[in-house]
Amino acid sequence: MTSPKLRLRARVLDALQQFGPRSRADLARELGISRATAAAAVKDLLAAQLVEDGMDADAQPVRIGRPGSPVRIRTEAAYLIGIDFGRLTLRIGIFDLAYQAIREEAWAFDIDAPAEAALDRAAEHVEAMITAAGIARDKIRAVGVGVPGPVDAATGMLHAGSILASWVGTDVPGGLARRLDLPVYMDNDANLGALAEMTFGGAKTAKVALYVLLSVGVGLGIVINGRVFRGASGIAGELGHVVTDERGAICRCGSRGCLEAQVSVNALRNALQVSLGQITTDDMLRLAAEGHIGAGRVVADAGAMVGRAVGDLCNYFNPDVVLVGGELMRAGSVLLNPLRDAMQRFSIARATEHVRIAPGALGERAELLGTLLFASEKARQNPSRPTARPAQTENPSCERTI
Structure with a gap:
């Protein structure tokens, strides 16, 4: 069970990621909490080096620690990984918390490839990219995965009828979580493309x-x-x-x-x-x-x-x-x-x-960007950083944007 303190920290990070730098007073107002509660959460996040005191709206220096100064996410404090098992292409990227690519690569993908072989291949690419980027594994917040098929909202596994017919019954997120020792969250690629277009692209x-x-x-x-x-x-x-x-x-x-x-x-x-x-x-x-x-x-x-x-x-x-x-x-x-x-x-x-x-508007990167948004949201809902397959959302019919 996630503690109230961790849930509050997740809500503050959520607000900063969605709206950008905010003062403690702004966070209190937007989250419906007291200023003291907001300040305590920010203090915890500062201690964890997940946020930092930032700049004001005119990019003028502010006095560090002043109650009215804005706080912003330290984009280098944590990272997200996206894996899109596309219908023709496998795309993998490592991104910071501002969704800027640290490394991004693509390879031809055969949708008839056996699930275990495809998971092995994806995990090998991810490991190589983490090493090449020089990123500490404990800074990787979550891995998002997109697949071309319907995903059961309760179990996180592929429904029958998927293009990836031979993958049905395979625990894809669990298999990748075990290979990577990271929390992994999976959704249908069209849903992820829609999520990205809604957040960054043509459906904002x-x-x-x-x-x-x-x-x-x-x-x-x-x-x-x-x-x-x-x-x-x-x-x-x-x-x-x-x-x-x-x-x-x-x-x-x-x-x-x-x-x-x-x-x-x-x-x-x-x-x-x-x-x-x-x-x-x-x-x-x-x-x-x-x-x-x-x-x-x-x-x-x-x-x-x-x-x-x-x-x-x-x-x-x-x-x-x-x-x-x-x-x-x-x-x-x-x-x-x-x-x-x-x-x-x-x-x-x-x-x-x-x-x-x-x-x-996002072209063929939409689904990859969607994996990051989905993983980020799931990580906020499950801030204890599990390595087994994480629990699914409580409301499977809808997904909140960041």
């Missing part, structure tokens, strides 16, 4: 935002009033498994005619190989963006199919912004224009007349 001012992730699979992150909506058990947003053709191809989930089976980059590449022969995903998307007729046609058709499904979502959620991310977005307007047209065609006018639809 949105009341309701949809983040559509198009790659080897199709993901969806839903943001409602500053929270990522996950549903009762963590599988909200499985847009890729909406059935669009009951006689269509068999999907990885076992159903037939899922959207994902028709518009994933692999499905589009396979369709294009009839006329172009063997072709890589990168080449297909490059040709589409350059105006190649065949490549442009398969990508545009995919955009229209996704747009029809997103149009239905607009009727349900009435978003003010729809952001599109993932590797398929490399095709640019060839994908986005048909998606927008179909979205507007297959929804009621009032549901889409004020919707802004755009590429994700």
